[in-house]
Amino acid sequence: MNNHELSELFTTIIKDFNLKGELIGIECVSTGNINDTYTIKTVYMGNEREYILQRVNHRVFSNPERVAENVCKVTDHVERKLREAGVGDIRRRVLRYYRNADGNYFHITSEGDYWRVLSCVYNAISIDFADIPHLRQAGIAFGEFQNYLSDFPAETLYETIPDFHNTKKRYSDLKNAAVKNTAGRLSEVREEYEYLLSMEEKAVVLCELSEKGELPFRVVHNDTKCNNVMFDSITGERLAVIDLDTVMPGLVAYDFGDAVRFAANPGGEDNEDLSQIYLDLDYYSAFAEGFVPSVYGKVTDKEIETLPDGVLAITLELAARFLTDYLNGDVYFKCKKQRHNLLRARAQIKLAKDVFGKIPELRARLESITKKI
Ligand SMILES: Nc1ncnc2c1ncn2[C@@H]1O[C@H](COP(=O)(O)OP(=O)(O)OP(=O)(O)O)[C@@H](O)[C@H]1O
Ligand SMILES: [Mg+2]
Known part of the structure; x- marks a missing residue:
């Protein structure tokens, strides 16, 4: 997909998931065997926000909605524990998956691609080979x-x-x-x-x-x-x-x-x-x-x-x-x-x-x- 197509698709996904703000930037984080991952930036009332958009290889998992339900049960539990422990900055400590207007975790394109939206762990890096x-x-x-x-x-x-x-x-x-x-x-x-x-x-x-x-x-x-x-x-x-x-x-x-x-x-x-x-x-x-x-x-x-x-x-x-x-x-x-x-x-x-x-x-x-x- 070229930049224009990505930007059109992501604008649709922003609407579908009711995310705040207008799209102002797209960055490809990684394209791998399982997922293609992008960071998107929106601006809302003068503030910038970041989200992660992922195209998932739904062929690996026969039931992507149930996989997402697993994840959300687990992340909700972790989030509760973090709050009980008084940990600040929760959005950097545990993932959140968003649901779209229909209550689903995926936006499915006409080509049959599955896209999901995650909260972004900001000011952060991942490392392939850690010291x-x-x-x-x-x-x-x-x-x-x-x-x-x-x-x-x-x-x-x-x-x-x-x-x-x-x-x-x-x-x-x-x-x-x-x-x-x-x-x-x-x-x-x-x-x-x-x-x-x-x-x-x-x-x-x-x-x-x-x-x-x-x-x-x-x-x-x-x-x-x-x-x-x-x-x-x-x-x-x-x-x-x-x-x-x-x-x-x-x-x-x-x-x-x-x-x-x-x-x-x-x-x-x-x-x-x-x-x-x-x-x-x-x-x-x-x-x-x-x-x-x-x-x-x-x-x-x-x-x-x-x-x-x-x-x-x-x-x-x-x-x-x-x-x-x-x-x-x-x-x-x-x-x-x-x-x-x-x-x-x-x-x-x-x-x-x-x-x-x-x-x-x-x-x-x-x-x-x-x-x-
Ligand atoms: N919520 C997030 N916040 C910030 N960065 C993220 C987030 N989710 C994923 N990333 C970045 O995207 C990369 C790939 O994401 P993820 O690990 O979910 O996919 P993957 O299945 O490993 O993909 P691949 O097929 O490339 O191995 C991560 O290593 C990380 O750098
Ligand atoms: Mg990974």
């Missing part, structure tokens, strides 16, 4: 998110993506893909496949504890990359957790694990140079130093104790998913280069091996954090 101070703040942000939602009835949320972190199911998908061998690639990935099978028992440890009732299902974010936290652009302090589409019932250790898996691996998710892929312990500590004190007292000792297991489980699970997709002929994840899914699987396997070797150190560092609380 240690920002990572500590990201830990606080996701920890507080968990803390505020610890008394929210998780079972009232709609399961946006069923079995999202059902590691057992992910492993069974992998085995099925190997049996079918649709793309004829099994012989090429024998080593990776055997490794993942050899780690299955460790990967499913948390699922089993949850089945035995030893770990509760809570409201979890499910996409705890540090770029889903907004930071104050001057002080670097955490403001709000964003990108809430995957909020669902789940295990705390998976949120913790995924954040560490992503942020504490300096090599990235698809680096062919496996020597660059490892778990940086200082990054792990930074996130844990933010996260653990923020959830302490709101989750059980067992949940805290099993946080390092979450790092291993989520890394193995993701490796299994990439390898499954490679075996199936690359039907799920978007591939940008040849054998992309295999490279991704190898990177996660390298990381999983490193995490596994470091588990005693991860536990020791966790213990020293909890001792100081």
Whole structure:
């Protein structure tokens, strides 16, 4: 869409959502796999206001209205908690989704695009690869998110993506893909496949504890990359957790694990140079130093104790998913280069091996954090 078309569409959306003021500026924030995000500026009685407009890939979620309802239940709860705690500047601390004149969360264009309107966390930045101070703040942000939602009835949320972190199911998908061998690639990935099978028992440890009732299902974010936290652009302090589409019932250790898996691996998710892929312990500590004190007292000792297991489980699970997709002929994840899914699987396997070797150190560092609380 060119600028003129965007401006016409956004003017329509402003009317539809009854936003205050006239459109005076549009800035594209990001165009990604899931969402295209714009900041718009309006002026109302001499004051400028900012909103976020997002075109969402509604094909990822079969029922976008229900996803939005999940998000709003959660953000309303967080907002209540922030008010009770006397936190100021609420609009920078929690998202709000707007409803249009018909009471819907989406403006659907004649082309079938779904657009939504969010409050803007202003004077703030997001960071793709956080340094240690920002990572500590990201830990606080996701920890507080968990803390505020610890008394929210998780079972009232709609399961946006069923079995999202059902590691057992992910492993069974992998085995099925190997049996079918649709793309004829099994012989090429024998080593990776055997490794993942050899780690299955460790990967499913948390699922089993949850089945035995030893770990509760809570409201979890499910996409705890540090770029889903907004930071104050001057002080670097955490403001709000964003990108809430995957909020669902789940295990705390998976949120913790995924954040560490992503942020504490300096090599990235698809680096062919496996020597660059490892778990940086200082990054792990930074996130844990933010996260653990923020959830302490709101989750059980067992949940805290099993946080390092979450790092291993989520890394193995993701490796299994990439390898499954490679075996199936690359039907799920978007591939940008040849054998992309295999490279991704190898990177996660390298990381999983490193995490596994470091588990005693991860536990020791966790213990020293909890001792100081
Ligand atoms: N409410 C908001 N206030 C300020 N900035 C926002 C807000 N929502 C999103 N952004 C900015 O837009 C970026 C993308 O938004 P979001 O995380 O919701 O989408 P995404 O699903 O990650 O999109 P992508 O497909 O690009 O990964 C964020 O990293 C952030 O910089
Ligand atoms: Mg995001």
